[in-house]
Amino acid sequence: MDVRESIKNLIREALLGLGLDASVEVHLERPANSQHGDWSTNIALALAKKAELVPRDLANEIKRVLEELYSEDISAIEVAGPGFINFYLDKSWLYDVLVQVVTAGSDNWARLGEGEGSEVIVEFVSANPTGPLHAGHGRGACYGDSVARLLERSGYSVAREFYVNDRGTQMDLFAASLAACVSGRDVPEDGYHGTYIKEWAEEIPEGDDPLVWGKQRALTAHKEVLSDLNIEFDSWFSETSMVESGAIEETLSMLEEANASYQRDGATWLKSTEYDDDKDRVLVKSDGEYTYLLPDVAYHLDKLQRAERLVNVWGADHHGYITRMKAAVESLGYDPKRLDVEVTQMVNLQRSGEEVKLSKRTGDIVELSEVVKEVGPDAARFTYLLQSIDTTQTFDLDLVSRRVNENPVFYVQYAYARIRSMMKKADEVGFEPLPISEIDLSKLQHSRELVLIRSLHELPEIVARATRELAPHQITTWLREFAADLHGFYHDCRVLGDEIEPSLTQARFVLMQGALIGLEVGMHLLGVSAPEEMWRDEVESSEGDG
């Protein structure tokens, strides 16, 4: 049993012994300050009122009973602060953790089974095929892929989907813009004015339909840059395909039968106000054309039949659509809780200190492919996943590419490469690792060593929380802290060398194997590569040679 559970059980036992309510949730936390022990509980604070005692007095009561119960694994119990009960454990539990990590390996450490194979569809990016992806799409792309990776590691069966709006007003405008360029006319005022329109127009083979060709051109561009970012979709779901299959008309009938729609002013409306929306929304315009909403509802119906849970990643400018989509889903009898819409806030791109506006319509955009080309896929992914999607992000291309020493991704990858380098050296000097059962891990006593094992122990919880909250930046944060701990270890503790006792070398080698596993798990979840080596760029020598 996990140490944590056994301590919790001990606490419950103690509560029973005092005649207190043992059915309450016992919170056992790792104190932020390591001087406060290995584990800490606030149970005395939580129950003090009911017990009609001062928290510290109750804590001391509980401590007294615990001391009669506890096993030799616990070396001390203390009451501290306003009434926390702190547990100090024998270090042996950490060595057990290290064995578990190394035994599990990077494929299995922090792999959770909670999903139990249930199906999840993660839909993300879903940009219109009317032009290249821009830097803002990169955030949703990296976020969505990382969320999919988290869900996979937690045992869900995940499909990555890209919804393609390959028909409708915007597509027509796009095609018209291309056609105008081809024939040397001005692009329509409400058309697309990006410079890529001219470039693409020059590529169109004579006689090809600009809409059909343009869609393929855009999709090719999307796939290419996403592939560069190491993102592969399981399916590209076409809106047009639902016209052909009749799914859209079918959805319209279903809404009608559910009494969720009505006719007014020649249009068909969704009664979304019955589900907290400000106003009802148009499904079919008076000219007979669908709005964006109706096909998307049809798509969501399709997804709901294929998966238990849906995760959508939308940009901040689409947040207003959440209510109406959930209204549609609910009015058709589905539980809206099965649909989880995550909204990514805007990305403000900077270059040379100047803000670059990200608007596809003005033509003044920075394409995602430029970002990837400029900073590289690893730095791009890591940077997009550096912070919570709830905050507006400032992505400084200069910072991420030019000044590498300020770039966290290199810090983390370098920690990995250093260990790899040490292991290569070990191989060269003929070091032979013993089977783990023959290694005395209790040689690991340095605080630099112990902190690493504690972090490795935390990783499964971090993965669980990041999955629960769909927040991959928590993995990024863990990685940065773990890398810092590793650099600290590397600085203070040598693994190889004549002055290091052979048994300590063996123990530290195991620790480094565990560290590699932690880094690999974390970097894999972010979709960032773990390089075995990375050499400093040749620094251009300063002028003159003194």
Add this chain to the structure above:
RNA sequence: GCCCCUGUAGCUCAGCGGAUAGAGCAUCGGCUUCCGGAGCCGUGUGCGCAGGUUCGAUUCCUGCCAGGGGCGCCA
């Protein structure tokens, strides 16, 4: 006017209702007998404002202020 996100150190950001609120960068000062110095150690300033809930609030609730985004028979 309504809806969503944000407001924490000079800057960029972490912070699952708890103890002395943390990192990176920037500043300043140290560390080359080193498995890779892209490293390590030290150095100080902060929770937008006001209420509420709570034993305890940066965290939850309400209001206000500020910034960003959205409110179309566009997507």
